[in-house]
Amino acid sequence: MQTAEAQTRDESLVWRTARIPVKHWGRGIEDIDQMHPEVQRTVEHFIATWRQRYVPLDATMAQLPEDRSLVGKGLLLFGNAGTGKTTTASAVATTIRRRFGAVVFFVPFADYVQALIDHRNWRDLYQATGDEFAREKFMALQKLLDKVLTCPLVVLDDMGKEHHTSSGFAADVFDALIRGRHRNGRPTILTSNNKPGDWDKTYNLSMQSFLTEACEVVPMAGRDHRRGA
Template sequence: MTSSSDDRNEPISIFRHLPVPTHPEGCSGDGWVNVSAEDGHLRAARCPGCQGDRIMQALLEFIPPRFRKPITLPPRVEEWTHKGLDAEGLYITGSVGVGKTHTAYTALAAWCLITGIAPTRARVSENYGEQRRIPPTVKFVRATTLFDELRPSNNQTRQPIVDSQKTSLLVIDDIGAEKPSEFTAEKLYEIVDERYAHAKPFIVTSNVPPKALADQVGARVASRFSECCDVVPMTGPDRRKSA
């Protein structure tokens, strides 16, 4: 695979196989386009094509080079992306190297283009002298990194928990690879239960089939996944070996 580590060398056209909004006729590329209102007058509206370009640019910065290569999504994953903000859980499972992480990144990209949400980092907004942390719009995290963030020693603030609860789309990659401590499992439950309660979208990838996950992350997390996730088993050889 050819992948550049320099984001600037990659064109946004690598996302053109995804549902990218088009520029309506008359768009001059400044983000706005004239549309006829009901009263017959022309009115300026945001151009969906320009918004799509902005999202693809943000996706280029967000997705690591290896996982930018255009791939075809499994049909059930594609269906999940088209649910947009109504999507709940997506559980991608399969053995080592079948393409779970790549599929999760591509699903994330398609979901962003469909919902119009660009991946942005967490930031602090100031309003009348009061500072407020705005969570990232999309959070993609390896399960082991998330568990590190949730450990008691790192838990002076509830920031990782709140970010994971509030972000528009949470992706936890490779869950089940490591068994969390009782404390960390409880924090993971807090995240999953919040997203479950509010039917917020998330993607989980795992080598472990959902039925076997209870032993790794606890029965309460596994039970919620089994209720609200579309499960997509991926099969095939280890693509790293055949590359």
């Protein structure tokens, strides 16, 4: 049995709080073997230019980078299942946290969409009934949603796998989140099975064009690591 003190000193707390999938805890980009050289080059460049990408909330004019072209710019890792998207995204977040101390957060996009729906439902119930439990629920979800909006680096895993309602709710959510984060100098790492050219089908055309402004596109080609082929 660990003491509470040992637990708070343990690095696991960092990765648990960041909601990194447990199999990737503590593994930075240097711990991935067989990374495709092109992918490696792009993620190393992402990390090396972090200070040009992320602008802290209290940044002064002097702290803004001379070259603004990378401000708020993230990565879009796309490719078939098993090509290492989640592994790579987790590793980049881990290295950013270690090297720069920046708070990072990992969330499957479907969970984020569900959290928004639940938040709205619990809030409506609280407003209609004043129920304490509903209040606690919606406040906890509010904290999660705020974190995804404001955290220096967020990984949105498996975009396009969420359930799409006819209202285009997921598209609107995604649009607001990615545009808001980019506008405020907060890079986002997205992973998806969808080719960037197909994003107009899942979301919409303006989102598709904005995507390449907000993210560098990283094709994850090659063998399916999961099948071990």
